[in-house]
Amino acid sequence: PAHREPPSIRRLDEAVVNRIAAGEVIQRPVSAVKELIENSIDAGSTSISVLVKDGGLKLIQVSDDGHGIRYEDLPILCERHTTSKLSKFEDLLSIKSMGFRGEALASMTYVGHVTVTTITKGQLHGYRATYKDGVMENEPKACAAVKGTQIMIENLFYNMAARRKSLQNSADDYPKIVDLICRFAIHHTNVNFSCRKHGAARADVNSVATSSRLDAIRSVYGVSVAQNLLSIEASDDDPSNSVFEMDGFISNSNYAAKKITMVLFINDRLVECGALKRAIEIIYAATLPKASKPFIYMSIKLPPEHIDVNVHPTKREVSLLNQEVIIEKIQSVLESKLRNSNESRTFQEQK
Ligand code: ADP
Ligand code: MG
Numbered sequence: 001p002a003h004r005e006p007p008s009i010r011r012l013d014e015a016v017v018n019r020i021a022a023g024e025v026i027q028r029p030v031s032a033v034k035e036l037i038e039n040s041i042d043a044g045s046t047s048i049s050v051l052v053k054d055g056g057l058k059l060i061q062v063s064d065d066g067h068g069i070r071y072e073d074l075p076i077l078c079e080r081h082t083t084s085k086l087s088k089f090e091d092l093l094s095i096k097s098m099g100f101r102g103e104a105l106a107s108m109t110y111v112g113h114v115t116v117t118t119i120t121k122g123q124l125h126g127y128r129a130t131y132k133d134g135v136m137e138n139e140p141k142a143c144a145a146v147k148g149t150q151i152m153i154e155n156l157f158y159n160m161a162a163r164r165k166s167l168q169n170s171a172d173d174y175p176k177i178v179d180l181i182c183r184f185a186i187h188h189t190n191v192n193f194s195c196r197k198h199g200a201a202r203a204d205v206n207s208v209a210t211s212s213r214l215d216a217i218r219s220v221y222g223v224s225v226a227q228n229l230l231s232i233e234a235s236d237d238d239p240s241n242s243v244f245e246m247d248g249f250i251s252n253s254n255y256a257a258k259k260i261t262m263v264l265f266i267n268d269r270l271v272e273c274g275a276l277k278r279a280i281e282i283i284y285a286a287t288l289p290k291a292s293k294p295f296i297y298m299s300i301k302l303p304p305e306h307i308d309v310n311v312h313p314t315k316r317e318v319s320l321l322n323q324e325v326i327i328e329k330i331q332s333v334l335e336s337k338l339r340n341s342n343e344s345r346t347f348q349e350q351k
Pocket of ligand 1: 035039040043064066067068069077082083084085098099100101102103104105106149
């Protein structure tokens with residue numbers, strides 16, 4: 001190879017750094033919706049509605065009835081690393097909120113146009129402010145508002161040509177957004193969720209707060225799922241040293257879908273866990289005909305110090321201490337539950 005001078009190393013502009021980081025946090029429209037819903041849940045909302053235009057590329061709007069945002073905080077709201085949830089690194093060990101690092105709103109302002117309307121308790125009117133590249137564009141304007149916060153993102157990825165093109169060319173994110181909201185709705189059963197496409201008269205998800213998980217699943221996923229569910233529970237064998245608890249609903253062997261639905265919450269965070277999913281698929285493969293797949297809703301609770309929430313830019317994955325032990329325990333509980341339900345069914349059929 002020809003002898004070359006080493007290229008000189010330069011410091012990237014802050015704006016470039018921020019846009020690159022933002023593209024990792026907000027990978028596609030559905031990632032923005034997830035962050036906004038998590039913020040609404042963190043704000044103690046009981047009602048969250050989502051409006052989507054053009055698969056989220058034109059508009060994503062999330063309105064909630066949570067505690068709102070203080071007027072004084074609006075100027076730094078969308079700066080990177082501004083948060084009301086974390087103050088020192090150690091807080092991560094006991095974090096209960098879904099957000100913690102103040103990156104979501106900032107990221108959205110680097111890849112879209114963000115407008116925030118919010119009102120706090122006891123105020124006569126709300127405020128509206130717009131943001132670009134982490135900065136509030138002008139003084140907040142007084143405006144009418146009911147309760148809580150509404151965040152609007154327009155023209156997502158307007159400044160990332162390749163990303164926008166590839167999203168425009170593929171099927172849009174709306175079904176993914178609906179799927180996401182269904183998942184939140186069956187876990188956060190005390191919150192009303194709705195999701196609507198811009199211009200549509202009807203909502204595609206419309207969950208009503210209920211104290212029964214099964215009712216929530218029935219209203220969101222339909223009767224055919226709900227009537228074929230078994231409730232499951234598991235915890236450590238040694239209760240004095242209790243480090244994990246699980247409860248949920250799993251489909252019985254009468255239920256057969258083309259694709260697995262696996263809704264997993266760990267410490268109230270919607271996450272994915274490939275290892276657990278595979279372990280469950282193995283159990284079902286032994287009971288179901290080959291092409292049919294189960295429905296799983298599972299909520300796992302662990303001591304916060306046993307879970308690392310900071311392993312993925314989208315917070316989609318978490319890493320667990322004692323993962324193997326937990327998975328084995330869940331496998332054996334599922335296996336015996338399915339076996340029992342099959343046996344009692346055969347028994348009933350013979351009667
Ligand atoms: P994080 O959630 O990690 O703190 P975000 O960028 O998502 O970071 O949000 C920054 C801050 O803005 C939050 O800490 C919270 O105080 C405030 N906030 C965002 N969305 C809402 C909302 N819907 N209602 C009330 N406060 C909100
Ligand atoms: Mg957040």
